[in-house]
Amino acid sequence: MQYVLLIHEHLFSLAMAVEQVLHMNGGEGETSYASNSTFQKKVILTAKHILEESIMRLYCDIFPNCLKVADLGCSSGPNALLVASNIMNTIDAVSQNMSHETPMFQFFLNDFNTTFKSLPDFYKRLEQEKGHKFSPCFFSGTPGSFYGRLFPNHSIHFFHSSYSLHWLSKTPEVLQDALEPLNKGAIYLTRTSPPAVHKAYHAQFQQDFTLFLRSRSFELLPGGAMVLTLIGRDELNELINAWVVIGMALNDMATEKLMEKKKLDSFNIPSYCPTSEEIRKVIEEEGSFDVQSLETITTDWVKTIDVIDDEDGDTRAEGVATFIRAVAEPILKSEFGEEIMDELFNRFKNKIIQLDGVEKLEVPNLVMHITKRI
Numbered sequence: 001m002q003y004v005l006l007i008h009e010h011l012f013s014l015a016m017a018v019e020q021v022l023h024m025n026g027g028e029g030e031t032s033y034a035s036n037s038t039f040q041k042k043v044i045l046t047a048k049h050i051l052e053e054s055i056m057r058l059y060c061d062i063f064p065n066c067l068k069v070a071d072l073g074c075s076s077g078p079n080a081l082l083v084a085s086n087i088m089n090t091i092d093a094v095s096q097n098m099s100h101e102t103p104m105f106q107f108f109l110n111d112f113n114t115t116f117k118s119l120p121d122f123y124k125r126l127e128q129e130k131g132h133k134f135s136p137c138f139f140s141g142t143p144g145s146f147y148g149r150l151f152p153n154h155s156i157h158f159f160h161s162s163y164s165l166h167w168l169s170k171t172p173e174v175l176q177d178a179l180e181p182l183n184k185g186a187i188y189l190t191r192t193s194p195p196a197v198h199k200a201y202h203a204q205f206q207q208d209f210t211l212f213l214r215s216r217s218f219e220l221l222p223g224g225a226m227v228l229t230l231i232g233r234d235e236l237n238e239l240i241n242a243w244v245v246i247g248m249a250l251n252d253m254a255t256e257k258l259m260e261k262k263k264l265d266s267f268n269i270p271s272y273c274p275t276s277e278e279i280r281k282v283i284e285e286e287g288s289f290d291v292q293s294l295e296t297i298t299t300d301w302v303k304t305i306d307v308i309d310d311e312d313g314d315t316r317a318e319g320v321a322t323f324i325r326a327v328a329e330p331i332l333k334s335e336f337g338e339e340i341m342d343e344l345f346n347r348f349k350n351k352i353i354q355l356d357g358v359e360k361l362e363v364p365n366l367v368m369h370i371t372k373r374i
Contacts, residue, residue, distance in 0.1 A: 070108040073164025159226040172200035181265035188243035205272040217288035232366040249347040289370040321349040
């Protein structure tokens with residue numbers, strides 16, 4: 001088997017302030033993303049049937065000699081290669097059933113802080129499972145913001161993105177430039193956020209997602225497709241996500257003068273969880289894609305996270321806090337300082353204990369299969 005590892009230099013296009021902090025905890029330690037991504041893995045596996053169906057349809061329509069797949073905003077931990085493995089297994093099974101030779105594969109990974117360290121073991125398992133006759137598989141790293149161009153025109157067959165597109169390219173400018181904070185006492189959209197805050201977040205999401213779709217429409221080959229998974233919200237906005245709970249903990253700390261209230265009032269997370277209708281509307285207005293399917297898969301983000309003892313509420317809350325810290329700490333630390341992180345996530349843990357069973361700690365995952373219009 002022949003494998004090539006290519007790393008291409010590419011300029012990031014996110015605004016510099018967001019670009020420097022919008023990442024997960026690196027490395028492989030206790031609070032690293034690599035060690036705390038089982039929830040994302042379960043979401044990927046829950047959406048696996050949509051991925052398999054879409055890649056199978058694409059392959060049977062075009063039968064490429066080399067299937068080119070890009071995973072945008074992919075995980076920096078073990079989940080990054082899980083998607084590649086699922087795609088290869090699906091195509092291998094289809095090829096065998098149709099007596100076709102399995103195509104070569106080329107995967108482009110859009111984030112690879114620790115991913116490439118896993119490649120030797122991945123290649124070894126692949127050879128053990130598939131044998132020496134399995135077609136070559138090539139991996140390339142393509143850094144850069146997916147809110148803009150990453151690849152040449154008509155160069156990719158299939159795009160995948162999981163748990164990335166709810167991140168915005170920047171905090172809405174209306175919230176940053178306001179003379180008086182518009183979202184006081186919170187860092188994200190809550191049930192009590194003013195309509196102007198909802199409007200600002202929604203407008204930024206529309207702008208970013210439209211640019212994402214337009215960029216991918218240029219890069220996809222004729223007949224190309226995408227499977228995208230992101231955190232959504234229900235129409236009534238009754239669900240409480242982790243950012244809302246972190247905001248509660250920060251608000252308590254500001255009230256107790258453990259941090260500056262001014263910092264809390266002026267900070268807003270650059271993330272937006274759309275409804276399924278908002279997603280459809282942007283896709284229709286942009287005009288390059290047809291929606292083949294759009295499913296909502298609701299998961300309890302507290303009970304779905306793996307911990308040692310399911311029956312111990314404190315242990316579960318501690319595990320949830322560690323998981324959320326792996327995702328949230330870099331951007332929170334840049335704003336509020338490293339010195340309050342331990343206290344913040346200890347309070348977050350206690351909030352989870354208080355809220356679990358009282359509030360709906362669930363998130364709707366929006367999973368869509370869309371195809372490029374010809």
